[in-house]
Amino acid sequence: MVIERVGAVIWDFNGTLIDDVDLVVQTVNVQLTKRGLPRLTVERYRDVFGFPVADYYRRIGLDLKPGAMAELCAEFFDLYVSGLGSCPLHAGVQETLERFREAGLRQFVLSAMEERLLRTALERLSIAEFFEAAYGLDHLRADTKVERAGELLGDFDVESKTALLIGDTDHDAEVAQALEVSVALIAGGHQSAARLRATGCPVYPSFADLAAALTH
Numbered sequence: 001m002v003i004e005r006v007g008a009v010i011w012d013f014n015g016t017l018i019d020d021v022d023l024v025v026q027t028v029n030v031q032l033t034k035r036g037l038p039r040l041t042v043e044r045y046r047d048v049f050g051f052p053v054a055d056y057y058r059r060i061g062l063d064l065k066p067g068a069m070a071e072l073c074a075e076f077f078d079l080y081v082s083g084l085g086s087c088p089l090h091a092g093v094q095e096t097l098e099r100f101r102e103a104g105l106r107q108f109v110l111s112a113m114e115e116r117l118l119r120t121a122l123e124r125l126s127i128a129e130f131f132e133a134a135y136g137l138d139h140l141r142a143d144t145k146v147e148r149a150g151e152l153l154g155d156f157d158v159e160s161k162t163a164l165l166i167g168d169t170d171h172d173a174e175v176a177q178a179l180e181v182s183v184a185l186i187a188g189g190h191q192s193a194a195r196l197r198a199t200g201c202p203v204y205p206s207f208a209d210l211a212a213a214l215t216h
Contacts, residue, residue: 008105084121122134135152168191
């Protein structure tokens with residue numbers, strides 16, 4: 001897809017706009033250590049993380065007995081939010097946002113983060129002005145965002161055939177497929193490049209590469 005065919009860009013947040021992988025790994029390692037489980041490296045995390053988060057938790061050994069998921073998510077976000085303010089934008093994000101705005105593209109954020117946390121983070125990063133809307137979830141379980149994506153398209157009359165979703169996980173590819181929108185995946189976020197390539201979707205090592213492809 002070249003930029004002339006794009007009318008709206010829907011951005012994922014965690015791992016795509018913001019570089020929060022180290023914080024996430026540090027946070028989950030606190031949870032694992034507390035329970036006597038092996039810690040994760042960033043590389044291992046990128047190989048096992050995915051949606052639904054409950055399945056990822058099971059893969060790293062966390063016990064999901066009844067009620068455990070809500071407890072784990074609340075514990076995770078208590079730790080994670082305290083460090084979120086130190087997480088920067090990924091390299092090239094600011095320039096890409098500006099480039100898309102200059103091209104007249106509509107821009108949105110779609111995230112599995114709780115929506116109030118999402119909006120606060122966008123304001124802190126001084127990028128809220130780029131987006132018509134930011135859609136997150138109404139809970140802390142970080143599960144599928146397909147439903148919210150459909151609401152976003154409907155609420156803002158975004159045509160799927162001219163929309164591009166930019167994300168960093170195979171779930172972003174699943175969301176794009178469900179909505180019948182184009183997708184571009186950025187390596188360096190929450191999943192390894194190999195896992196992203198396995199989706200069959202376009203994968204870019206940087207935002208500079210993405211911008212070059214869109215304007216080719």
